[in-house]
Amino acid sequence: MRKLKAPDVVIRRLALYLRILQQIDDEEGGRFISSKELGDRAGVNSAQVRKDLALFGEFGKQGVGYEIGYLREELRAILNANRTINVAIVGVGELGIALARYNLRRFTREKHYPFRLVAAFDNDPAKVGRKIEKTVEIFPISQLPERLPELRIDILIITVPADAAQAVVDLAVKAGVRAILNFAPTKLFVPPKVRLHYSDVSLELQQLAYYLES
Amino acid sequence: MRKLKAPDVVIRRLALYLRILQQIDDEEGGRFISSKELGDRAGVNSAQVRKDLALFGEFGKQGVGYEIGYLREELRAILNANRTINVAIVGVGELGIALARYNLRRFTREKHYPFRLVAAFDNDPAKVGRKIEKTVEIFPISQLPERLPELRIDILIITVPADAAQAVVDLAVKAGVRAILNFAPTKLFVPPKVRLHYSDVSLELQQLAYYLES
């Protein structure tokens, strides 16, 4: 039901609020936080904090604010951060390996990090069959259709070259993938029910370049 | 002057249009493109394409469309993609190295790729003095203030751990940095004249997780 109403930008901010609450809890252990303070830390207006939260329920007390531990758990539930999310990477190049290790390290070290890397895929015969950090097996991309349901992969990270990305995505969509994070610098096409986000470093750089003195 | 009027989201789309035009030019070599077709390829409305471009001039011909080579050069000029942009990376961990190599490779292989990696910075004595791919020297972070002007660094990429990022940024700001791309999963504070963009993988994953079935 909630999927119907909340805009994407609100979900992004909820994820940010959650991160902030987890940091506060770890470091300070204070009990209540006002929308003003949470907003300041997140860089948004306090009215926006209250409005974002109000889309999902009433979590605060007038005159007091939000109980930090309670709000944190509510946000974890809303964002599915209270269960393990299985992630796989397609494309075991430099970036793929860097992201894999980054993810493995955070999963090992942080008690609440929900993203577990369960597999990697690549077409290079020299890579297939090997493991990343002795734990994550590398499968051929052709095995995506079987492995996706078998390993209960929730999110697929795409780090193959741009000209290979659409074919990978087509295969994954046919196998029923629901969420994709694409690092390839190209637009991809998926059916509406599949969630697709982009992370595009060279587009970011190009955007920043605009603001330099010419 | 142009810095005054164009919203951030327009600049992002201009960078996308430019990428598309460069691809078309490389592959097909057609002469004109309509706002309809460019919009379809970019995933935006044709009126939006025309409005975005109209902020910077009149680049099209009624009844015909936009001459591809001409529009491409105009966009390259607007976005500063027609000159070399010097980039440096602070934080030579997995991600930093992956981004460095990725950038070096594209600079070598693509004739119009404007981003050149000129330096890296890290505090690990085992890394300082070594080079990435035999070309990019690693300096201690303490040398940021001298190297920034000396190497004419335009954009700084931050890949240090979250708890070290603000100190790095403070140092860079004092040394006059103008644009920063931050990969550390934390909010950073900079004066308004400094342009700061974020690339936050775990926030993206958390956002995607929301859309999964609970």
Added chain:
DNA sequence: TAGATTGTTAATCGATTAACAATC
């Protein structure tokens, strides 16, 4: 010329912020 497409104005849509009664 007739058809197509631009540049731009007007209409719509959605998101952000201000304001305030309710209430802890």
Added chain:
DNA sequence: TAGATTGTTAATCGATTAACAATC
């Protein structure tokens, strides 16, 4: 109680889309 802060409605702001005269 008095002060503070929520949840929510109303006002504002800005971005997107539709429409169309101008014109290639």
